[in-house]
Amino acid sequence: MTKSKRKVIRYSISFKQKVVNEIEQEGLQISEANRRYGIGGAETINKWLKELGKQHLLNTVIRVETKDEKDRLLELxxxxxxxxxxxxxxxxxxxxxxxxxxxxxxxxxxxxxxxxGTAASDSSGSDTR
Incomplete structure (x- = not known):
């Protein structure tokens, strides 16, 4: 049995920073960066953004509530x-x-x-007379 050889690609820090900067400053989509630079991993650029970039570009859920909604939630x-x-x-x-x-x-x-239970059924039967 022979081991199959996998192709391992290592990216330099400067390359990662270049891609992260293009995404953050120029508005390049992550999927576009994957295609443009031939980056195969689905989470590779997301990891770079976490390490080198700003967190606000990753998908986050922000819930906007009014004070009344918060109060109602606490009441409930x-x-x-x-x-x-x-x-x-x-x-x-x-x-x-x-x-x-x-x-x-x-x-x-x-x-x-x-x-x-028996007494209750007997008394209900006697009431109908």
Missing amino acids: EKEVKKLKLALADAYLSRDCAEEVIRQAGKLYGTDLKKKF
Whole structure:
């Protein structure tokens, strides 16, 4: 088995600076620079821009919000937190009630959930008479 020979291209600092300057000062697109100089790597020039250039030319997401939008977002986040706490309390209350029913059932030796369900259906049937 023989190793395939890969072509490794090393670019000088001055060449990298030239390309970065053309992109920053002349408005040359990265894809145009790739074609013009035969640079094959998809991220090569982006790395050069990070190292040698200005960060503002890389794709960045900038979110512009008004004060009202920021305030509304904070309000909604507070409301979500409050609702999560309320839901946790409701789950805790439900679990406590089920445990009380379970313990009472052990104490009286019967399944109170089934008895309660049966009694409720019996009483609803007697109300229709």
